[in-house]
Structures are given as structure tokens and as C-alpha cells.
Amino acid sequence: MAVIDAARKILDLEGPDALTMRHVADALGIRAPSLYKHFANKMAIEAALVTGAMVEIGEATHAALHGPGPGSPVGPVGTVGTVGRVLAAYRARCLGHAAVYRLATQSSFARDLLPAGLEDWAGNPFYVATGDPSLAQAVWSFAHGMVVLELDGRFPPGSDLDATWRAGAQAFERAGTTR
Amino acid sequence: MAVIDAARKILDLEGPDALTMRHVADALGIRAPSLYKHFANKMAIEAALVTGAMVEIGEATHAALHGPGPGSPVGPVGTVGTVGRVLAAYRARCLGHAAVYRLATQSSFARDLLPAGLEDWAGNPFYVATGDPSLAQAVWSFAHGMVVLELDGRFPPGSDLDATWRAGAQAFERAGTTR
DNA sequence: CCAGTCTGGCTAACGCCGTTAGCCCCTGTC
DNA sequence: GACAGGGGCTAACGGCGTTAGCCAGACTGG
Incomplete structure (x- = not known):
């Protein structure tokens, strides 16, 4: 759909404030109404x-559940379990959709307009990877928090965010096996 | 300051969309300009x-670092360490400032208007509790993610969020000792 | 082949928003 | 008692999402 493509381009290139009906319409050569x-x-x-x-x-x-994919970093053999792979995939894709992700976390966003079940489906790998509802939600929260804070540049400059992701992954990985 | 009090009341009682200059002014009996x-x-x-x-x-x-405070839940003896206490305090206070917290996480919020050093000071307990920068940032991300998701009602209905907070706290607590 | 409907444009306008310019009164001070 | 300044005011601007109402062209049923 041309409208969505234009909107996406504006959002990515000019930021959320530029995403107005008039602006999107302009990009398509039509008028807002x-x-x-x-x-x-x-x-x-x-x-x-x-x-x-x-x-x-x-x-x-979902793909990350079934083995290392293109989004997964290559680390020392055996250090990255399922949780780590899912987290790496989540991080890579979210940062790849930075502006849209930010939009979705805006409190004004109307989540009820999303296709039914989409959110549950998207969150499912966390449940599969951890095997425990509480742990899954904790991992998801960690991932969501990391992405949001990273996107907003709220970590002190010079932070080693790769290490932070690793620290989180390891903590949850261990919690899953030691449970 | 009367302006801030009025703004806070509007934000809490009527939501972020109601926080307009005209509305705040109305509440004070003056005009927006x-x-x-x-x-x-x-x-x-x-x-x-x-x-x-x-x-x-x-x-x-900060208070939670030095022992159980009024914001801390009472659990089985010895299960809640420093990380757990900080998390509990964070959760309680953030949910108590729900609307303002949401405002602060809006991407349009101008973080550079905050007093210098305030954010670092507020985040410091996480560093003290974990003793490790990466772990501290991971815990903070977890906490932030949890609060945001809880505030936005993004967990499936019926979720036992106390258990999720506990799962996260335990995972990080263990990661800190096993490091 | 014509009539009719439907698609997708358009202009004008409304009520809201944050914000600015410019005015004026009232109060406190030297 | 002059005067400065704090803190109100009105009018207005440009931008926002959105609605009402209009109309050209394409597609389709008889």
C-alpha cells in the first residue's frame, strides 16, 4: 500500500513529529482529506x-527458536542458548524498526486496532524459550526495556550495551536451568 | 508551585491528552498565554x-538500599536481597506516579530540561545493588520494561505480575552472586 | 450504448493545539 | 509620587486531525 510506504518513509527519515496526515498526503501528491x-x-x-x-x-x-539465524551474533561456542538467540533477534529487528517501535510504545497508540492475536503470537517465542510464564514475561520486559532505553539514548555514553544484553541473557538463561 | 500542582492533577485525573496549556490555565482561573x-x-x-x-x-x-522500607513487600525470610528491595521500591513509586512516568517515557519528552545529574543519581541504586555496570543496566531495563508494560496493560489478563517481578529479581540476584 | 454507481480525488471549514505580540493594571520601591 | 516590573489580558498565527459536501472519471448492468 502506497500510503503505508510513504508513512513509513516519513517516519524513518523525518521522525514522529513529521508523520502528519498533510505530510503523508503531500508525499503521495494528494491532499490530506x-x-x-x-x-x-x-x-x-x-x-x-x-x-x-x-x-x-x-x-x-520465531526463527531464532530453531537455531542461529542471520540476526544472531557469533559468540564463543556454547555460550548463547535459546534465550540469548531470541533476545539477539528481538534486538536486531526492533532497532531495525526503531521509529515504528517507538510509535508502538507511545501511550496514545491504539493497540486494539492491531490484528487479534498478533501480540500474543509475537510474544510466544519468549514463552517457548523459557518454558515458564513468569520468566517469559520477565525476559520480555528486559528486552523491551533495553530496546526502549537504547532507542531513546538513555544509557550513559560509552556504555557497553552488548555486554548488558549478554548479562541479561545469562541471568535469565541460568534462572531457567536452575529453576 | 500552583501551576505544577494543577498540571499534575490534570494529568493524573484526566490523562495525558488533557494536559494542555489552555486546560492547565483554566484550572488556575487564568488564560493560557x-x-x-x-x-x-x-x-x-x-x-x-x-x-x-x-x-x-x-x-x-536509595532508601531501599539500606534495608526494608515501607515500599517493600514482606516475603519469606531471606528471599529478598538488595536487588529485590530496590526493584520493589522502584515498582511501587513508579506505579504511584503512573501518568508522569508515562510522560517521561514519551519520545517527545525533553530530557535535557531535567536537572543535570538527576538521572544518574536516580539510577545509582541499581549500580550499588548489583555491583556491576552491565548487570545494573540489565536490572534497570527489566524494571523499566516491567513498569511500562504494566502501565500500558500489555500483559495478558490474569498475569501474576508479582511472580514476574520475583522471577526477574531472583534471576538477577543469582547472577550477581554467581558471577 | 447508455445509465447508474462507486472510487478517489478536491475545497472549505471546524475546533483544537502551542505559542507570540502587544497591551495594561496593580503593586512595591526609591 | 514617579516608576519599574510582575502578571494578568485579548487577538492572532500557523499547524494539527477531521468532516461535509462536491465532482470527474471508470466500471458495470440492462
């Missing part, structure tokens, strides 16, 4: 954007 | 709001 022939409102466009990103992220984390 | 005699712009008001919340949260987590 015409957009409402294709989408009910701005939130619907945002939801479509987020849906696309979530599908890609979900595909990556 | 008059607010600019007290604050440079809306972002300055938001920054003041966030500063207040961060100070309170920081005080609570």
Missing part, C-alpha cells in the same frame, strides 16, 4: 505501520 | 513534573 478514503483515521495508519513491524519482529524471534 | 510568564513552554512544565517524580522514585530506591 483524500487519505480518509483509504484509512479511517491517523491511528489506522499507525496501526498498519506497527502491524508490519510486529510481524517482522515476530518472524525473526 | 499567562502561563508563559511562569514557564518558557509546555515542555518546561512537563520537565518540572518529571523532575518531581524522579526525585521521589530516587529517594525510595
Whole structure:
């Protein structure tokens, strides 16, 4: 869909404030009200954007469950378990969709416009990787927090974020086996 | 400051969309432009709001370092270490400042308007509790993720979030001792 | 082949937003 | 008692999402 492509490009290249109906319409060579022939409102466009990103992220984390994929870093043999692989895939894809991810975490975002079950599906690899609901949610929270803080540049400059991801992965990996 | 009090009340009671200059002014019985005699712009008001919340949260987590405080849950003897106490204090205070916390995590929030060093000071208890920079950042990310997801209602209904906080605390607690 | 409907544009406008310019009154001070 | 300044005010600007209402062209049923 041309509208979504244009919106995505604006969001990525010019930031969230530039994502306005008039601006999107401009990029398509039409006027803002015409957009409402294709989408009910701005939130619907945002939801479509987020849906696309979530599908890609979900595909990556699902793939990570079944072995090292293209998104996984290569570390010392045997140090990266399933949790680590899922986290690495999650991180890579989320940072690849930085602006859209940020949009989805905005409190004003209308999560109920997403396809039913999408969020559960996307979160499922965390449950599979840990085998425990509480641990899965904890890992997901860690991952979400890391991405958000990384995206917003809230870690002190010079932080070794690879090490932080590793520290988290190891803590949860151990918790899963020692449980 | 009356402006901040009014803004805080509006934000808590009517939500982030209701936090407009005209609305805040209304609550004070004045007109919107008059607010600019007290604050440079809306972002300055938001920054003041966030500063207040961060100070309170920081005080609570610092206090938690030195023993069980009023914000700490009572569990089986010996199960809650320093990390657990800091996390419990963080959670309680953040949820107590839900709307402001949400505001501070908005990507549009101007973090550079906060007092210099405030963020570092507020995050320090995580470093003290873990004794390791990477682990501290991982714990902070976990905590931040949990609060955000909890605030946005993104966990499946019926989730035992106390258990999730506990799972995270234990994983990091163990990681700290086993390191 | 024509009539009709539907798709997808358009302009004008509304009510909201943050913000600025410029005015004026009231209070406190030398 | 002059005067400065703090803190109100109105009017207005440009931008936002969104709606109402209009109309050209394409597609389709008779």
C-alpha cells in the first residue's frame, strides 16, 4: 500500500513529529482529506505501520527458536542458548524498526486496532524459550526495556550495551536451568 | 508551585491528552498565554513534573538500599536481597506516579530540561545493588520494561505480575552472586 | 450504448493545539 | 509620587486531525 510506504518513509527519515496526515498526503501528491478514503483515521495508519513491524519482529524471534539465524551474533561456542538467540533477534529487528517501535510504545497508540492475536503470537517465542510464564514475561520486559532505553539514548555514553544484553541473557538463561 | 500542582492533577485525573496549556490555565482561573510568564513552554512544565517524580522514585530506591522500607513487600525470610528491595521500591513509586512516568517515557519528552545529574543519581541504586555496570543496566531495563508494560496493560489478563517481578529479581540476584 | 454507481480525488471549514505580540493594571520601591 | 516590573489580558498565527459536501472519471448492468 502506497500510503503505508510513504508513512513509513516519513517516519524513518523525518521522525514522529513529521508523520502528519498533510505530510503523508503531500508525499503521495494528494491532499490530506483524500487519505480518509483509504484509512479511517491517523491511528489506522499507525496501526498498519506497527502491524508490519510486529510481524517482522515476530518472524525473526520465531526463527531464532530453531537455531542461529542471520540476526544472531557469533559468540564463543556454547555460550548463547535459546534465550540469548531470541533476545539477539528481538534486538536486531526492533532497532531495525526503531521509529515504528517507538510509535508502538507511545501511550496514545491504539493497540486494539492491531490484528487479534498478533501480540500474543509475537510474544510466544519468549514463552517457548523459557518454558515458564513468569520468566517469559520477565525476559520480555528486559528486552523491551533495553530496546526502549537504547532507542531513546538513555544509557550513559560509552556504555557497553552488548555486554548488558549478554548479562541479561545469562541471568535469565541460568534462572531457567536452575529453576 | 500552583501551576505544577494543577498540571499534575490534570494529568493524573484526566490523562495525558488533557494536559494542555489552555486546560492547565483554566484550572488556575487564568488564560493560557499567562502561563508563559511562569514557564518558557509546555515542555518546561512537563520537565518540572518529571523532575518531581524522579526525585521521589530516587529517594525510595536509595532508601531501599539500606534495608526494608515501607515500599517493600514482606516475603519469606531471606528471599529478598538488595536487588529485590530496590526493584520493589522502584515498582511501587513508579506505579504511584503512573501518568508522569508515562510522560517521561514519551519520545517527545525533553530530557535535557531535567536537572543535570538527576538521572544518574536516580539510577545509582541499581549500580550499588548489583555491583556491576552491565548487570545494573540489565536490572534497570527489566524494571523499566516491567513498569511500562504494566502501565500500558500489555500483559495478558490474569498475569501474576508479582511472580514476574520475583522471577526477574531472583534471576538477577543469582547472577550477581554467581558471577 | 447508455445509465447508474462507486472510487478517489478536491475545497472549505471546524475546533483544537502551542505559542507570540502587544497591551495594561496593580503593586512595591526609591 | 514617579516608576519599574510582575502578571494578568485579548487577538492572532500557523499547524494539527477531521468532516461535509462536491465532482470527474471508470466500471458495470440492462
